[in-house]
Amino acid sequence: MKIELLRQADLELVQRLVQLDKAAFGQGGMNEWQLVPLIRHGRVFTALRQGEIAGCVQYMLDWDNPRSAYMVGVAMDEKVRGRGLGTEFIKQTLQILADEGLAAVELTVSLENTAAIRVYETKLGFARTTIRRDEYGAGEHRVVMTVSLENFAGRKE
Numbered sequence: 259m260k261i262e263l264l265r266q267a268d269l270e271l272v273q274r275l276v277q278l279d280k281a282a283f284g285q286g287g288m289n290e291w292q293l294v295p296l297i298r299h300g301r302v303f304t305a306l307r308q309g310e311i312a313g314c315v316q317y318m319l320d321w322d323n324p325r326s327a328y329m330v331g332v333a334m335d336e337k338v339r340g341r342g343l344g345t346e347f348i349k350q351t352l353q354i355l356a357d358e359g360l361a362a363v364e365l366t367v368s369l370e371n372t373a374a375i376r377v378y379e380t381k382l383g384f385a386r387t388t389i390r391r392d393e394y395g396a397g398e399h400r401v402v403m404t405v406s407l408e409n410f411a412g413r414k415e
């Protein structure tokens with residue numbers, strides 16, 4: 259699996275990433291207007307496998323706490339889930355952020371998303387900090403999770 263930091267908002271690639279996000283999140287998925295600013299001003303990484311996009315993760319800096327990043331979202335192509343690739347992909351991007359000097363990453367996830375929580379908590383060491391009720395609409399509760407990047411720095415193979 260090859261990990262790439264996107265520097266260009268190439269239209270075809272952006273459309274493929276929007277499609278990946280919609281397949282994973284439905285109406286909660288990102289559109290071009292949301293993804294392109296993140297490519298240009300945040301950090302968007304892709305996972306490539308045999309030349310194909312296998313996953314995408316997006317981060318933005320936290321304005322009030324600029325040594326922290328917020329993970330906007332992550333999605334692996336359905337065909338490759340459950341093989342450890344998502345964990346490896348996120349881990350490698352956390353190592354890159356740590357080597358850039360960031361100290362922590364925060365994210366939110368739906369309480370029902372047991373697969374993602376398992377990856378964040380058990381495999382990557384994120385801890386639950388709080389629950390935000392009705393965050394994205396009535397009944398759309400989110401668990402807030404954070405991880406210190408201390409243990410990720412300098413570990414990139």
Ligand SMILES: CC(C)(COP(=O)(O)OP(=O)(O)OC[C@H]1O[C@@H](n2cnc3c(N)ncnc32)[C@H](O)[C@@H]1OP(=O)(O)O)[C@@H](O)C(=O)NCCC(=O)NCCS
Nearest residue numbers: 282332333334339340341342343344345367372373374376
């Ligand atoms: C979350 C996601 C990125 C993880 O990627 P992945 O490549 O499947 O991750 P991994 O294979 O490294 O690990 C998945 C773990 O969840 C487990 N899992 C899978 N489906 C599960 C389910 N329905 N319930 C509980 N655990 C589940 C797997 O067994 C695996 O753990 P294990 O290796 O200990 O068995 C991927 O599932 C995904 O894209 N989901 C849709 C989008 C999403 O929910 N993103 C996160 C939103 S914040």
